Amino acid sequence: MAEKLVIIGAGMASGRLLESLLEADAARYDITLFGAEPRGNYNRILLSPVLAGEQTFPDIITHDAPWYQAHGITCRFNEPVVKIDRKARRIISAGGATDYDKLVIATGSASFFIPVVGNDLPGVIGFRDMDDVEVMLGAAEKGGNAVIIGGGLLGLEAAAALHKQGMAVTVVHLMGHLMERQLDAAAGYLLQKELEARGIRVITKAQTNAILGEGHVEAVLLDGDITLKADLVVMAAGIRPETRLAVESGLHTERGIVVDDALHTSDPHIYALGECVEHDGVVYGLVAPLFDMAGVLAKTLLDEVAAFKAPVVSTKLKVTGVDLFSVGDFGVGEGREEIVFRDPGYGIYKRLILRDNRIIGIVMYGDTQDSGWYFDKLKSGEDISDIRETLIFGPACQGGAAQDPLAMVAAMPDSAEICGCNGICKGAIVEAVQAGATDLGALKAVTKASASCGSCAGLVEQVLAATLGDAFEAPAKAGICGCTDHSHEDIRRVIKSRSLESIPAVMQEMGWKTSCGCHICRPALNYYLICEYPLDYVDDAQSRFVNERNHANIQKDGTYSVVPRMWGGMTTPQELRAIADAAEKYNVPTIHVTGGQRIDLLGVEREDLPSMWADLNAAGLVSGHAYSKGLRTVKTCVGTDHCRFGTQDSTGLGIKLEKMLWGSWTPHKVKLAVSGCPRNCAEATCKDLGVICVESGYQVSVAGAAGMELKQTEALATVETEAEVMELAAAFIQLYRESAAYLDRPYKWVAKVGLDWVIEQVVDKLETRKALVERFELSQSVYRKDPWAEQARPEYKPQKWAVLADLTLEAAE
Amino acid sequence: MSDWIDIAPLERIPQRGARVIKTAHGCVAIFRTVDDKVFAIDDRCPHKNGPLSEGIVHGRSVTCPLHNWVISLETGMAQGADEGAVNTYEIKVENGRILLDASRLKAQSAA
Numbered sequence: 001m002a003e004k005l006v007i008i009g010a011g012m013a014s015g016r017l018l019e020s021l022l023e024a025d026a027a028r029y030d031i032t033l034f035g036a037e038p039r040g041n042y043n044r045i046l047l048s049p050v051l052a053g054e055q056t057f058p059d060i061i062t063h064d065a066p067w068y069q070a071h072g073i074t075c076r077f078n079e080p081v082v083k084i085d086r087k088a089r090r091i092i093s094a095g096g097a098t099d100y101d102k103l104v105i106a107t108g109s110a111s112f113f114i115p116v117v118g119n120d121l122p123g124v125i126g127f128r129d130m131d132d133v134e135v136m137l138g139a140a141e142k143g144g145n146a147v148i149i150g151g152g153l154l155g156l157e158a159a160a161a162l163h164k165q166g167m168a169v170t171v172v173h174l175m176g177h178l179m180e181r182q183l184d185a186a187a188g189y190l191l192q193k194e195l196e197a198r199g200i201r202v203i204t205k206a207q208t209n210a211i212l213g214e215g216h217v218e219a220v221l222l223d224g225d226i227t228l229k230a231d232l233v234v235m236a237a238g239i240r241p242e243t244r245l246a247v248e249s250g251l252h253t254e255r256g257i258v259v260d261d262a263l264h265t266s267d268p269h270i271y272a273l274g275e276c277v278e279h280d281g282v283v284y285g286l287v288a289p290l291f292d293m294a295g296v297l298a299k300t301l302l303d304e305v306a307a308f309k310a311p312v313v314s315t316k317l318k319v320t321g322v323d324l325f326s327v328g329d330f331g332v333g334e335g336r337e338e339i340v341f342r343d344p345g346y347g348i349y350k351r352l353i354l355r356d357n358r359i360i361g362i363v364m365y366g367d368t369q370d371s372g373w374y375f376d377k378l379k380s381g382e383d384i385s386d387i388r389e390t391l392i393f394g395p396a397c398q399g400g401a402a403q404d405p406l407a408m409v410a411a412m413p414d415s416a417e418i419c420g421c422n423g424i425c426k427g428a429i430v431e432a433v434q435a436g437a438t439d440l441g442a443l444k445a446v447t448k449a450s451a452s453c454g455s456c457a458g459l460v461e462q463v464l465a466a467t468l469g470d471a472f473e474a475p476a477k478a479g480i481c482g483c484t485d486h487s488h489e490d491i492r493r494v495i496k497s498r499s500l501e502s503i504p505a506v507m508q509e510m511g512w513k514t515s516c517g518c519h520i521c522r523p524a525l526n527y528y529l530i531c532e533y534p535l536d537y538v539d540d541a542q543s544r545f546v547n548e549r550n551h552a553n554i555q556k557d558g559t560y561s562v563v564p565r566m567w568g569g570m571t572t573p574q575e576l577r578a579i580a581d582a583a584e585k586y587n588v589p590t591i592h593v594t595g596g597q598r599i600d601l602l603g604v605e606r607e608d609l610p611s612m613w614a615d616l617n618a619a620g621l622v623s624g625h626a627y628s629k630g631l632r633t634v635k636t637c638v639g640t641d642h643c644r645f646g647t648q649d650s651t652g653l654g655i656k657l658e659k660m661l662w663g664s665w666t667p668h669k670v671k672l673a674v675s676g677c678p679r680n681c682a683e684a685t686c687k688d689l690g691v692i693c694v695e696s697g698y699q700v701s702v703a704g705a706a707g708m709e710l711k712q713t714e715a716l717a718t719v720e721t722e723a724e725v726m727e728l729a730a731a732f733i734q735l736y737r738e739s740a741a742y743l744d745r746p747y748k749w750v751a752k753v754g755l756d757w758v759i760e761q762v763v764d765k766l767e768t769r770k771a772l773v774e775r776f777e778l779s780q781s782v783y784r785k786d787p788w789a790e791q792a793r794p795e796y797k798p799q800k801w802a803v804l805a806d807l808t809l810e811a812a813e
Numbered sequence: 814m815s816d817w818i819d820i821a822p823l824e825r826i827p828q829r830g831a832r833v834i835k836t837a838h839g840c841v842a843i844f845r846t847v848d849d850k851v852f853a854i855d856d857r858c859p860h861k862n863g864p865l866s867e868g869i870v871h872g873r874s875v876t877c878p879l880h881n882w883v884i885s886l887e888t889g890m891a892q893g894a895d896e897g898a899v900n901t902y903e904i905k906v907e908n909g910r911i912l913l914d915a916s917r918l919k920a921q922s923a924a
Contacts, residue, residue, distance in 0.1 A: 516847045
């Protein structure tokens with residue numbers, strides 16, 4: 001019978017332990033996982049991006065319910081363990097007693113609440129888990145003032161995120177400069193300047209004396225009688241290992257639970273790992289060593305010999321737009337020398353601390369590109385006397401010309417660390433490549449390299465390329481145009497991960513080769529930014545193709561076509577009369593009935609557009625977006641209203657879908673159809689999304705095509721209610737909006753990402769679906785409106801529609 | 814001989830955009846680049862007469878909205894593999910106002 005393994009704590013360390021253990025031997029243990037939080041393992045490092053609104057909670061889940069189920073793990077979430085009975089080898093929780101053969105304590109750490117009056121007021125919280133993030137987001141919604149106590153890594157990430165969420169943020173820091181454990185005073189100053197430039201107030205050397213408030217926090221009182229208004233106080237003055245259970249059960253505990261190299265505690269049946277342990281006098285708070293521990297403990301639990309060794313850990317701050325790196329020892333001391341480089345104009349500061357011609361400390365601010373190169377030298381203890389003169393200028397200055405990145409990667413030793421989060425070195429990646437993992441996705445799955453924060457993905461790919469040599473096929477990742485070597489996918493990812501909020505910012509940060517792009521990249525960037533920041537990004541008309549700038553479809557002779565929307569293909573005598581009147585008034589030479597069930601007025605002069613729109617608006621007609629990368633039409637049949645075969649109200653559903661989706665910008669045009677019965681008169685099975693009504697409900701299918709290619713739709717789901725159809729449609733369109741390359745129709749996008757994945761996101765994962773719908777609605781709160789009404793406003797005439805000057809008279813003189 | 818005509822204030826043209834002026838022999842597109850340089854060329858693509866004023870402006874070029882020919886604003890020449898050219902006109906900005914040299918326009922209409 002399998003041995004009973006009980007794990008207390010469902011954090012990152014235990015998540016990684018489960019993976020390592022199950023991968024090596026899935027059958028040995030019968031595992032029960034206790035967690036005090038009401039959710040399973042997630043990537044706690046990425047709570048800051050969630051707080052900043054750059055990612056959502058589902059994005060950072062590392063193990064979901066199906067995973068636990070598939071691996072036979074009994075989950076007891078939301079159930080804190082209250083006691084360990086070592087004698088009887090059982091633990092006690094709300095659900096009673098649970099026996100164990102082996103016990104792993106992974107209780108992590110808790111925020112250290114500085115001992116002042118009022119530190120238990122509502123509104124005073126730590127920053128450790130998703131609950132804290134939810135409280136903070138709730139507070140941020142109301143705006144107001146946030147005070148962060150502690151200007152370390154966590155405190156600054158919280159400060160930047162809350163500031164981004166619209167709160168007025170003050171950071172209160174006890175020491176003389178920010179992040180004093182990782183930065184020296186100069187870099188701390190640059191960081192403070194950067195944060196202040198963004199509008200975050202920083203007070204250093206600030207002793208907090210009390211937290212004031214009645215029933216809820218209202219203010220923070222500092223030494224010197226400085227009072228700061230506060231609607232939210234975040235305690236980020238440090239963490240302490242969560243050792244209460246261990247202490248109460250009599251395990252040897254100092255600052256943390258004391259473990260040996262194999263991660264045994266003082267009880268032979270109990271092990272511990274993560275932030276709650278103390279190894280060799282050291283307590284760890286960064287993820288890389290915790291993952292190392294997980295690997296060691298998995299082996300220990302399988303009776304293999306393994307030993308945890310204290311690693312050198314480096315620090316990066318996850319605040320968008322701030323580049324800093326620090327590692328090692330950077331104090332001033334005897335026998336130490338330093339090399340410093342400053343460029344105040346660019347806010348760049350680099351400092352290397354040397355002892356015996358070896359790098360022992362690195363602090364970099366503003367430009368951290370070469371951090372990996374220095375870090376390798378620090379870890380290897382290489383004698384740098386030969387290159388000392390040019391050392392501070394980085395690898396590019398060693399031996400003249402800048403090195404080809406591939407050659408640099410090829411020259412790295414196997415022990416060079418590539419993925420800092422997971423502690424994956426080059427050797428492990430090379431091995432995996434040789435064992436058959438020949439693309440980034442496979443490498444990620446096999447080695448975990450680039451699977452956590454993702455910032456090393458480029459480097460991992462370079463290792464892949466260097467290992468495969470000629471056999472390496474760059475994964476169809478040619479640049480989107482001559483202005484850049486980046487792919488659409490890269491660009492979308494970087495816009496998100498680095499919160500780039502304008503076209504110039506993307507071009508700057510991603511190294512565009514042209515000063516302002518071209519007709520290929522600019523519309524793509526403009527779309528990606530609209531999609532990513534629906535509320536804040538201001539549409540750049542000059543980066544729009546003419547049709548979307550002029551809200552009409554340009555024809556070969558420079559005239560335009562005008563197509564009013566006919567919701568679900570329905571119209572009225574009044575509408576038809578208004579269309580006929582407009583056609584006569586503006587001398588429309590051609591009137592055509594389109595395949596999307598509406599009327600196209602062709603041959604309209606540019607200068608007539610705004611007045612024609614105003615006339616059509618007056619009759620209740622709005623833009624049909626017959627020119628946009630956006631929702632075009634929802635074609636319907638008359639369904640149960642008239643048809644003797646109709647099973648549902650296909651017309652009504654089509655109109656509802658169109659009213660929900662219209663105005664949204666998408667990577668390419670989107671067409672829908674709803675047929676009232678399987679005879680499919682609305683031709684729903686060659687649309688981007690089609691609905692076929694049946695007696696029992698609605699068959700929703702997606703990714704059809706009837707243009708240059710012909711492709712039948714594939715089943716997404718069959719549902720029973722109109723409401724579910726609406727939800728699926730919104731979620732599908734939003735997923736397409738968020739992840740497709742610009743100018744890929746849905747069928748092309750689905751072919752790239754896989755229908756299974758789309759179904760998982762849109763149909764299976766209810767929370768993901770809900771989040772997609774919410775993000776779609778948020779975007780639509782801005783874009784669900786008639787562009788014609790706006791463009792027809794009188795002030796647009798002199799600005800846009802009229803000629804700039806008429807010289808016909810003067811030139812004729 | 815130059816014959817400078819005051820057209821309009823510079824800000825009436827968006828950066829990376831264009832506006833059109835009507836002349837006796839057709840429309841001329843006035844472009845304003847991202848660094849506030851102005852250019853004037855015929856508003857007819859040498860390919861199929863597309864309105865260049867409606868194209869996307871990038872660097873010192875514009876892409877025709879009809880078939881993506883790229884035309885140099887400085888020389889009026891089609892770029893890349895395409896061949897053809899449009900007329901260019903002398904233009905400048907003084908005290909925030911756009912001035913166009915009409916001598917060439919007049920010469921053309923007289924011809």
